[in-house]
Amino acid sequence: MISRRAAGLPLSSTATLDAHVKKLAAEGVDVINLTGGELDFPTPDVACRGGIDAITSGFTRYTAVSGIAPLRQAIAERLTEKWRCPYEGDDVVVTNGAKQALANAFAVLLDPGDEVILQAPHWVSFPHMISLAGGVPIVVETDAGTGFKFDRDAIVDRITVRTKALLINSPSNPTGVVYSRAELTALAELAAEYNLAIVSDEIYSDLVYGGVEFTSVASLGADTRSRTITVGGFSKTFAMTGWRVGFAAGPRPVIAAMSALQGHTTSAPSSISQRAALAALVDEPIQELADRKAELERRRRLTCDGLADLPGLRLAVEPEGAFFALVDVSGTYGRQHDGVEIKDAATFAERLLHEVQVAVMPGADFGVPDHIRISYAVGAAEITEAFRRIRAFLTT
Ligand SMILES: Cc1ncc(COP(=O)(O)O)c(C=O)c1O
Structure with missing residues (x-):
């Protein structure tokens, strides 16, 4: 019944993971959502x-x-x-x-x-x-x-x-x-x-x-x-x-x-x-947009600094705009977590969410299967806590 054009069309992976994480949060899981393409600021x-x-x-x-x-x-x-x-x-x-x-x-x-x-x-x-x-x-x-x-x-x-x-x-x-x-x-x-x-x-x-x-x-x-x-x-x-x-x-x-x-x-x-x-x-x-930008700039710094010395993770390129950081996770390949071997960004993201409740986007659908995308659209306290958890995940 479905046309050839529509048959192969997957759901948007970003929207799907974001919805899954929001559902977990609604169920009371203390999850930090770094998958989103949506700023936490209120509409002006x-x-x-x-x-x-x-x-x-x-x-x-x-x-x-x-x-x-x-x-x-x-x-x-x-x-x-x-x-x-x-x-x-x-x-x-x-x-x-x-x-x-x-x-x-x-x-x-x-x-x-x-x-x-x-x-x-x-x-x-x-x-x-x-x-x-x-x-x-x-x-x-x-x-x-x-x-x-x-x-x-x-x-x-x-x-x-x-x-x-x-x-x-x-x-x-x-x-x-x-x-x-x-x-x-x-x-x-x-x-x-x-x-x-x-x-x-x-x-x-x-x-x-x-x-x-x-x-x-x-x-x-x-x-x-x-x-x-x-x-x-x-x-x-x-x-x-x-x-x-x-x-x-x-x-x-x-x-x-x-x-x-x-x-x-x-x-x-x-x-x-x-x-x-x-x-x-x-x-x-004009000042309100400037304020939002200043806050994002602060979060960007926190994110880049947080990534600076995490074993196995490498910021792929210094982000200069938007609110994302692309991170190479291939340095974690071969690690075992709960009997599961990390072998690509998808398994990395899945284990990270499961073990320390931090959600990040695996890169395969962005054309980079060895990378994850971290969004710093969330507040500074959440970013800091996310990096504390990611460090714990990588060092245990
Ligand atoms: C590169 C890019 N283009 C377009 C959009 C879509 O934006 P809109 O909400 O205006 O449809 C997004 C949203 O994530 C995006 O990242």
Whole structure:
């Protein structure tokens, strides 16, 4: 009964493990959840008030399919002013989270068999989104040697007549790596040389640390902008995961096609959420985002310091953005825990959860089976306690 397209589709491993851990916690298990892609901060007050105002004033009907005009305009202004990408409101479509923006972008870009180049480690959903749209994900491996960034020659080796797009995710989930302006310029030149579209997932753009500068691909010039679909959202910057608001900005024919697709499938996101997002964007005091960033920066330091001298674990690369750290666990292989041998990141994560109740994401679905992803979206006290438990796990 199930189509070939859907039959092989696994549940999202991050969402599944996160749900399992939340269930354990609800059952009273003292578990520390470092799997999540969701900040523990509350949604800003202004955003909540925007949502409440929408309800009480009866702003509860379908909106324009591509989103309400003031929100499209505010997103365009933010991209123009903060990231120097000169977009206008008509260049933007508002979506049900960045997830829908990405899925719809691939759906309108790809014909069956078209190839999209992405790197490993990659966010778990990217390959599935490309396949669901009829495309073929072409995964280019990266490692510590290339700073977990694309190597130009490795991309060129994989380009064929079917290559349609290059997918970039900076800051990256799961590495936290941020591409520099020069590195993005080199990728943009490559895209121009081979006439590729660029899908740039910039959902973590506001969360970069330690003086590192975020560069938006579309700010690199008119030619690059004309081939780029910039994807972003409100889930991470404004701790609004449940409101489901994201966006894409790009060439008008692409945005129009994405709007048409959305018009026949989901329509626009909830009117209430759009008003909340608008309020967050326009009215949130700048200081509040700065405070959230400062707290994340503190947690990042705690995480990196905590990983510094754990036997068998190695921070794969210093994270500069997002709220994840990728950790190589191959140094623990061969250890026995309760009669189970650790032989990959999955067994490591399973034993860690079982023995000391710390949940981390195994890396196989991110394309790195010898690594785990640690999320520092939780409070400092939990991070400290998690490392105390991990040390105990590794030294007994
Ligand atoms: C790289 C990346 N892109 C997109 C998303 C989806 O975000 P949204 O909640 O806006 O759909 C996530 C969320 O985990 C992510 O990590």
